[in-house]
Amino acid sequence: MGTAENGAASWKSDLVLALLAVLLALAVDAWMGFGPLTDAHGDNDNLLRLVEVRDLLAGQGWFDLHQYRMGLEGGFVMHWSRLVDAPIASIVLAASALTGSRPLAENVAQVLWPALLFWSTLFFTARAARSFGGGGAVLPAILIGGAGYYFVGIYAPGALDHHNVQLMLTMASLALLLEAPAWHRAALLAGLCAALTLAIGMETVPYVAAIGACVSLLFVSDPSGERAIARDFGLGFAGVSALVFFATISPSAWGVAQCDAFSVAQFVVAAIAGIGLAAIASVEPAARNWRRRLGSLAGLALVLGVVVASLFPQCLSAPYANLDPRLKELWLDHIDEAQSLFTLLVHDPARVAARYATPLVAIILMALRLRRGGWRRQDSLVAALLAVSFVVGAWQLRGTTFSIAFAVIPLSAWIAKWRARAEAGSSPGVALRLAAVWLVSINPVWTGVAAAASVAFEKGPTVADRGMTDRACEKKATFAPLGGMTGTTVLAVSNLGAPILVYSGHKVFAGPYHRNVAGNLLALDAFLGSADDARRIVEAHRVGLVAICPGNFESRTLAQKAPQGFLAGLLRGSVPDWLEPASETKGSPIELYRVRQAG
Numbered sequence: 001m002g003t004a005e006n007g008a009a010s011w012k013s014d015l016v017l018a019l020l021a022v023l024l025a026l027a028v029d030a031w032m033g034f035g036p037l038t039d040a041h042g043d044n045d046n047l048l049r050l051v052e053v054r055d056l057l058a059g060q061g062w063f064d065l066h067q068y069r070m071g072l073e074g075g076f077v078m079h080w081s082r083l084v085d086a087p088i089a090s091i092v093l094a095a096s097a098l099t100g101s102r103p104l105a106e107n108v109a110q111v112l113w114p115a116l117l118f119w120s121t122l123f124f125t126a127r128a129a130r131s132f133g134g135g136g137a138v139l140p141a142i143l144i145g146g147a148g149y150y151f152v153g154i155y156a157p158g159a160l161d162h163h164n165v166q167l168m169l170t171m172a173s174l175a176l177l178l179e180a181p182a183w184h185r186a187a188l189l190a191g192l193c194a195a196l197t198l199a200i201g202m203e204t205v206p207y208v209a210a211i212g213a214c215v216s217l218l219f220v221s222d223p224s225g226e227r228a229i230a231r232d233f234g235l236g237f238a239g240v241s242a243l244v245f246f247a248t249i250s251p252s253a254w255g256v257a258q259c260d261a262f263s264v265a266q267f268v269v270a271a272i273a274g275i276g277l278a279a280i281a282s283v284e285p286a287a288r289n290w291r292r293r294l295g296s297l298a299g300l301a302l303v304l305g306v307v308v309a310s311l312f313p314q315c316l317s318a319p320y321a322n323l324d325p326r327l328k329e330l331w332l333d334h335i336d337e338a339q340s341l342f343t344l345l346v347h348d349p350a351r352v353a354a355r356y357a358t359p360l361v362a363i364i365l366m367a368l369r370l371r372r373g374g375w376r377r378q379d380s381l382v383a384a385l386l387a388v389s390f391v392v393g394a395w396q397l398r399g400t401t402f403s404i405a406f407a408v409i410p411l412s413a414w415i416a417k418w419r420a421r422a423e424a425g426s427s428p429g430v431a432l433r434l435a436a437v438w439l440v441s442i443n444p445v446w447t448g449v450a451a452a453a454s455v456a457f458e459k460g461p462t463v464a465d466r467g468m469t470d471r472a473c474e475k476k477a478t479f480a481p482l483g484g485m486t487g488t489t490v491l492a493v494s495n496l497g498a499p500i501l502v503y504s505g506h507k508v509f510a511g512p513y514h515r516n517v518a519g520n521l522l523a524l525d526a527f528l529g530s531a532d533d534a535r536r537i538v539e540a541h542r543v544g545l546v547a548i549c550p551g552n553f554e555s556r557t558l559a560q561k562a563p564q565g566f567l568a569g570l571l572r573g574s575v576p577d578w579l580e581p582a583s584e585t586k587g588s589p590i591e592l593y594r595v596r597q598a599g
Contacts, residue, residue, distance in 0.1 A: 017142045029156070037476075063134075083199060091108065126145075144438075180232075195238075220294050241267055273300070356400060
């Protein structure tokens with residue numbers, strides 16, 4: 001497997017160090033009572049993933065991704081992948097067999113699954129740091145990576161959303177490519193990981209594209225060292241894309257192109273890209289000199305562009321270009337993870353330090369490395385992913401999770417360099433610089449700085465402010481009264497949709513998902529219209545309950561949009577005569593109203 005540095009012993013030590021860090025995080029979570037299991041902090045995706053897993057275990061078809069209890073009659077089709085549902089469901093089944101309790105088994109899965117992903121991500125982060133900065137970078141990578149991942153919350157108990165899986169697979173692909181010159185199977189596995197992360201969700205398209213472009217350009221510049229890597233990566237990428245397509249897409253949908261989920265569009269592009277790269281790297285005339293290599297790859301890029309433009313032109317538009325303007329204004333523009341860097345600078349500038357500081361420091365380090373010369377293939381791979389993820393993070397806040405992760409690699413190498421200097425000479429100046437390097441590299445330090453500066457920057461209701469006022473509407477106990485009622489359809493705002501599904505047997509119209517257009521618009525029509533408008537909708541769709549949470553930010557936003565509307569009236573205590581308060585929620589943060597039966 002190469003040198004002793006990258007041998008079996010280093011793999012074992014990296015696994016152990018990563019495991020120790022995860023066990024420490026679990027101990028802290030356990031000491032705090034695994035709070036996210038009873039308070040999801042408004043993360044609808046984690047809750048709805050649990051609903052999907054329950055539906056799968058209850059017998060819903062493998063290819064059937066309908067969410068039947070959300071939206072209009074018949075529900076809507078989710079864009080998520082069964083590749084994430086399957087391992088979680090397996091843990092629930094195994095834990096159920098061992099404990100004899102399905103609720104306990106679900107809790108086990110909600111703790112164990114994120115912890116396993118945390119361990120894997122930290123391990124691959126350590127491997128990438130070792131390849132980039134040597135053995136001395138491993139411990140810093142474990143410490144600053146573990147701290148960053150923990151405080152970002154992507155691996156917290158209850159984190160069943162797919163972003164943690166995608167980060168793990170993307171980091172694995174990077175780590176494997178960094179090791180590929182010393183381990184001939186690594187490139188094939190890197191292609192496998194890149195294909196899997198793409199199959200799980202389209203959010204990682206920029207990172208997969210960046211990895212593919214790096215592999216291709218490295219092959220152009222160094223055919224002797226990169227030829228086999230490019231070939232194996234392409235074969236792994238195309239082969240796994242084919243397996244995923246046939247394993248997760250129903251034969252009846254093989255010809256249906258979806259832009260927001262893995263479908264024939266992504267499969268065709270991945271197959272052409274992977275096979276094309278492998279062929280160019282394997283055929284001697286195409287790989288003879290750098291001009292032919294570059295020309296062949298440019299031709300492959302042109303073919304991909306023509307295929308997408310001619311067969312799947314709808315996928316060239318912006319992700320939410322066709323979203324109803326009302327949903328964009330009242331839902332998308334208020335999603336925390338969809339905010340841009342520029343929006344945060346205006347409305348929540350203190351948070352910029354918490355999410356963008358360490359990636360920016362890492363980019364500066366990479367720029368200094370380039371300026372000084374001696375640029376390596378490792379630098380190209382790390383710099384490409386770091387730069388792309390920073391741009392994505394500037395567009396939408398969710399991208400900063402990836403940029404924070406990729407920043408760990410150059411930062412850990414930076415710390416390792418100063419540790420070596422400190423060990424060589426114990427001058428106070430070197431010790432102070434080492435301490436400063438540690439401090440600016442640890443993401444939670446910047447989070448603390450942002451929190452301390454929030455008062456100075458405060459210009460209105462920040463995300464943190466909204467979180468405090470929304471918190472009572474997000475706890476599991478808040479929805480306990482709903483769980484004891486006979487199943488019916490509940491009219492509620494979108495942020496209450498997933499909690500109602502997971503904590504009760506009811507149906508809802510609204511949920512914060514872009515495919516649920518009809519259900520979300522119906523809820524908006526009901527809440528923004530008059531009480532009479534709401535009554536007509538309630539009667540037409542056999543609604544049994546109306547649920548509101550006065551502290552919910554979305555509720556306040558809708559009330560401000562339509563101060564004379566149905567929801568605004570309920571928040572003021574003006575209850576129409578066709579509703580009656582449910583006694584079960586007396587004293588609860590959530591207010592439930594039963595629809596009076598006619599006659």
